[in-house]
Amino acid sequence: xxxxxxxxxxxxxxxxxxxxxxxxxxxxxxxxxxxxxxxxxxxxxxxxxxxxxxxxxxxxxxxxxxxxxxxxxxxxxxxxxxxxxxxxxxxxxxxxxxxxxxxxxxxxxxxxxxxxxxxxxxxxxxxxxxxxxxxxxxxxxxxxxxxxxxxxxxxxxxxxxxxxxxxxxxxxxxxxxxxxxxxxxxxxxxxxxxxxxxxxxxxxxxxxxxxxxxxxxxxxxxxxxxxxxxxxxxxxxxxxxxxxxxxxxxxxxxxxxxxxxxxxxxxxxxxxxxxxxxxxxxxxxxxxxxxxxxxxxxxxxxxxxxxxxxxxxxxxxxxxxxxxxxxxxxxxxxxxxxxxxxxxxxxxxxxxxxxxxxxxxxxxxxxxxxxxxxxxxxxxxxxxxxxxxxxxxxxxxxxxxxxxxxxxxxxxxxxxxxxxxxxxxxxxxxxxxx
Amino acid sequence: xxxxxxxxxxxxxxxxxxxxxxxxxxxxxxxxxxxxxxxxxxxxxxxxxxxxxxxxxxxxxxxxxxxxxxxxxxxxxxxxxxxxxxxxxxxxxxxxxxxxxxxxxxxxxxxxxxxxxxxxxxxxxxxxxxxxxxxxxxxxxxxxxxxxxxxxxxxxxxxxxxxxxxxxxxxxxxxxxxxxxxxxxxxxxxxxxxxxxxxxxxxxxxxxxxxxxxxxxxxxxxxxxxxxxxxxxxxxxxxxxxxxxxxxxxxxxxxxxxxxxxxxxxxxxxxxxxxxxxxxxxxxxxxxxxxxxxxxxxxxxxxxxxxxxxxxxxxxxxxxxxxxxxxxxxxxxxxxxxxxxxxxxxxxxxxxxxxxxxxxxxxxxxxxxxxxxxxxxxxxxxxxxxxxxxxxxxxxxxxxxxxxxxxxxxxxxxxxxxxxxxxxxxxxxxxxxx
Numbered sequence: 001x002x003x004x005x006x007x008x009x010x011x012x013x014x015x016x017x018x019x020x021x022x023x024x025x026x027x028x029x030x031x032x033x034x035x036x037x038x039x040x041x042x043x044x045x046x047x048x049x050x051x052x053x054x055x056x057x058x059x060x061x062x063x064x065x066x067x068x069x070x071x072x073x074x075x076x077x078x079x080x081x082x083x084x085x086x087x088x089x090x091x092x093x094x095x096x097x098x099x100x101x102x103x104x105x106x107x108x109x110x111x112x113x114x115x116x117x118x119x120x121x122x123x124x125x126x127x128x129x130x131x132x133x134x135x136x137x138x139x140x141x142x143x144x145x146x147x148x149x150x151x152x153x154x155x156x157x158x159x160x161x162x163x164x165x166x167x168x169x170x171x172x173x174x175x176x177x178x179x180x181x182x183x184x185x186x187x188x189x190x191x192x193x194x195x196x197x198x199x200x201x202x203x204x205x206x207x208x209x210x211x212x213x214x215x216x217x218x219x220x221x222x223x224x225x226x227x228x229x230x231x232x233x234x235x236x237x238x239x240x241x242x243x244x245x246x247x248x249x250x251x252x253x254x255x256x257x258x259x260x261x262x263x264x265x266x267x268x269x270x271x272x273x274x275x276x277x278x279x280x281x282x283x284x285x286x287x288x289x290x291x292x293x294x295x296x297x298x299x300x301x302x303x304x305x306x307x308x309x310x311x312x313x314x315x316x317x318x319x320x321x322x323x324x325x326x327x328x329x330x331x332x333x334x335x336x337x338x339x340x341x342x343x344x345x346x347x348x349x350x351x352x353x354x355x356x357x358x359x360x361x362x363x364x365x366x367x368x369x370x371x372x373x374x375x376x377x378x379x380x381x382x383x384x385x386x387x388x389x390x391x392x393x394x395x396x397x398x399x400x401x402x403x404x405x406x407x408x409x410x411x412x413x414x415x416x417x418x419x420x421x422x423x424x425x426x427x428x429x430x431x432x433x434x
Numbered sequence: 435x436x437x438x439x440x441x442x443x444x445x446x447x448x449x450x451x452x453x454x455x456x457x458x459x460x461x462x463x464x465x466x467x468x469x470x471x472x473x474x475x476x477x478x479x480x481x482x483x484x485x486x487x488x489x490x491x492x493x494x495x496x497x498x499x500x501x502x503x504x505x506x507x508x509x510x511x512x513x514x515x516x517x518x519x520x521x522x523x524x525x526x527x528x529x530x531x532x533x534x535x536x537x538x539x540x541x542x543x544x545x546x547x548x549x550x551x552x553x554x555x556x557x558x559x560x561x562x563x564x565x566x567x568x569x570x571x572x573x574x575x576x577x578x579x580x581x582x583x584x585x586x587x588x589x590x591x592x593x594x595x596x597x598x599x600x601x602x603x604x605x606x607x608x609x610x611x612x613x614x615x616x617x618x619x620x621x622x623x624x625x626x627x628x629x630x631x632x633x634x635x636x637x638x639x640x641x642x643x644x645x646x647x648x649x650x651x652x653x654x655x656x657x658x659x660x661x662x663x664x665x666x667x668x669x670x671x672x673x674x675x676x677x678x679x680x681x682x683x684x685x686x687x688x689x690x691x692x693x694x695x696x697x698x699x700x701x702x703x704x705x706x707x708x709x710x711x712x713x714x715x716x717x718x719x720x721x722x723x724x725x726x727x728x729x730x731x732x733x734x735x736x737x738x739x740x741x742x743x744x745x746x747x748x749x750x751x752x753x754x755x756x757x758x759x760x761x762x763x764x765x766x767x768x769x770x771x772x773x774x775x776x777x778x779x780x781x782x783x784x785x786x787x788x789x790x791x792x793x794x795x796x797x798x799x800x801x802x803x804x805x806x807x808x809x810x811x812x813x814x815x816x817x818x819x820x821x822x823x824x825x826x827x828x829x830x831x832x833x834x835x836x837x838x839x840x841x842x843x844x845x846x847x848x849x850x851x852x853x854x855x856x857x858x859x860x861x862x863x864x865x866x867x868x
Contacts, residue, residue: 004736007737007738009524013480016478022475024478037800043455044450046558072502091443093441095451102805123482132804135804139804143804254787337473350686357580365472385473
């Protein structure tokens with residue numbers, strides 16, 4: 001027995017059987033539909049990318065600890081993409097001459113990170129990425145906030161279930177420098193501290209602050225300011241606010257209702273330069289960040305001299321499914337078949353196939369058994385597979401050019417001319433609401 | 435300049451911009467639809483699999499020359515899947531206890547092979563895989579032949595464009611042993627020779643035959659037999675034919691019309707044990723195998739003691755797109771937007787967003803500009819993006835609660851109450867047949 005290979009997928013990756021895949025497909029198709037209504041076109045790129053792309057721009061944690069790398073037979077160093085942003089920046093830069101900006105694009109890649117598998121973390125995850133390229137306008141921010149609201153609604157979520165918390169790196173820097181009095185050279189390190197504010201206890205934060213060189217007085221002031229929420233805005237100088245797109249959004253009465261300004265939002269990635277946001281689950285059992293994104297001043301600088309600003313986010317499937325499960329929003333798997341056409345004898349398999357063909361031509365999913373079984377057994381199997389009807393192909397009926405159609409929900413059955421089966425089961429399907 | 439990273443994708447892989455992705459999506463959705471009408475459920479699995487899976491079962495060429503491998507930080511040897519069959523065998527074996535056989539599954543994975551890129555060959559390709567597990571019956575063969583005909587029709591191909599050539603390893607072995615007189619220990623090597631029959635010239639074949647140890651007389655006889663086509667069947671002993679599912683299929687008058695028996699079809703993979711087939715393009719410019727598959731006696735033997743026979747095939751995107759291009763069947767890319775809502779002043783962006791929202795609520799894809807441009811310019815851009823209408827949001831009309839809707843095909847325009855825009859453009863879309 002010990003000679004058999006293991007059947008479990010590689011640690012941190014997942015198999016999706018049809019029932020699970022059906023759920024995944026339903027959820028992501030709902031998202032695709034919303035995103036496409038906003039005029040975003042879907043793109044795709046290779047899983048393998050040159051390692052240099054990530055060494056140049058991704059976070060150190062990703063490159064040093066989480067990247068899956070290999071060397072090909074030609075000596076090229078390659079990585080499995082850990083995120084889609086560097087790839088889309090590469091593609092945009094390479095095609096900038098023929099694109100009409102602003103470019104609205106989305107994708108649904110799988111990304112790999114070497115992590116210790118735990119709740120919300122896997123090694124291969126699927127991520128919806130949505131980006132706009134080529135506009136500096138705060139109108140991009142507003143479009144994304146509207147889009148996110150529609151995406152969440154498309155998943156069945158009501159506004160009480162989640163919150164869109166937004167900050168601006170410009171405001172964050174000014175808050176730290178002008179309001180708290182952090183020296184310029186400490187701003188980056190203190191931003192990291194703010195990013196960890198909700199995850200760590202007070203003692204750990206104080207310890208980290210001391211290590212960075214933040215004085216006790218500044219640390220106390222930082223705590224006050226972060227607790228103040230929107231009131232911080234009153235203390236931030238007008239010159240900083242004039243540069244902030246977020247302030248512009250907050251002044252738009254319709255757009256400001258979509259978001260909550262929150263000085264605690266930082267986002268880890270280095271490439272964000274202005275607006276940053278995170279969507280948080282509001283459920284007491286799952287108060288976590290679901291996804292986030294932000295604005296980058298120029299993401300294609302690695303590839304060309306042209307400046308192309310953008311705004312975007314990535315939404316991973318694992319945290320998304322945790323959210324849907326927590327709120328009872330996960331859709332039911334759909335069955336793979338509508339109708340099973342059952343021949344009662346070997347010599348009737350050909351007729352059964354013909355009936356199945358006419359059923360399919362009417363847009364109804366049909367199977368025929370591959371091996372002969374007793375009718376009762378076959379009907380049990382059809383019920384288990386989620387079919388709503390069976391068509392029984394018996395010798396007497398076939399002699400009269402007919403078959404029996406049985407509704408599996410009601411048990412009603414009737415004889416039908418073979419040619420009438422397709423339209424009849426199509427009508428039944430509409431009645432069954434499938 | 436030389437400090438910029440290259441923007442081309444890794445050699446042998448492809449970027450899919452939205453226009454290309456739209457074509458890919460249309461083609462594969464047409465295939466999904468046909469496959470699902472046959473009751474097949476879609477599954478998915480990880481890209482990374484243990485190397486041992488391929489070492490155990492895939493062809494030597496794949497394992498030794500084509501596999502992308504790496505070692506993770508825990509010392510596990512991993513490969514990027516070069517094909518889906520070992521993964522689906524693993525998943526089926528791991529879930530056999532809870533599955534109702536026959537299991538009908540399909541998938542659409544990307545697979546990686548290290549090859550020298552050339553026409554029809556890339557390093558990352560997308561492949562539709564369709565398999566049935568758990569039946570020994572020739573009814574599985576017939577189902578697949580019908581499915582393939584419907585898939586090709588779903589792509590817009592007519593029956594003259596392609597041919598489904600089928601053989602049976604049982605018949606092949608008997609032909610070589612009983613008809614040509616090849617000794618048992620040479621059968622495998624001579625099968626390889628038959629596999630190369632159409633690719634190599636006569637001299638090269640004779641040379642290879644001599645090397646294997648085939649006599650001149652046997653080689654001449656082999657040539658005669660292979661040229662005879664269906665007539666070979668008359669010479670194959672009844673005992674061999676009785677074991678052949680293909681012979682059963684050929685006796686079914688409806689099913690036999692779907693295929694062409696061809697003694698030249700072998701298929702390289704070791705795991706095929708009985709029926710094998712290949713679909714060939716019939717176009718004089720592209721006489722190539724588009725895809726193929728066959729029956730395996732037991733694919734899950736690596737994972738469990740249970741025997742699970744199956745039948746399946748994989749259809750790669752590169753050869754498929756060559757076929758579609760050759761026959762003029764490649765669909766046009768679809769535009770990403772239906773309607774552009776254009777505000778004529780900064781203070782009208784909010785109204786434009788509201789109009790776009792109502793348009794989207796009616797199921798019509800809408801964008802609004804992010805930056806203010808001249809109307810003429812914006813209309814040009816809308817035409818270029820493939821939109822069928824623009825909605826012009828001007829100050830005078832908005833004062834009256836109205837906007838202007840212009841049909842970009844006809845140039846007709848009319849004023850409409852803001853609330854009426856959604857239904858009106860939905861109606862226009864149906865008229866435009868999008």
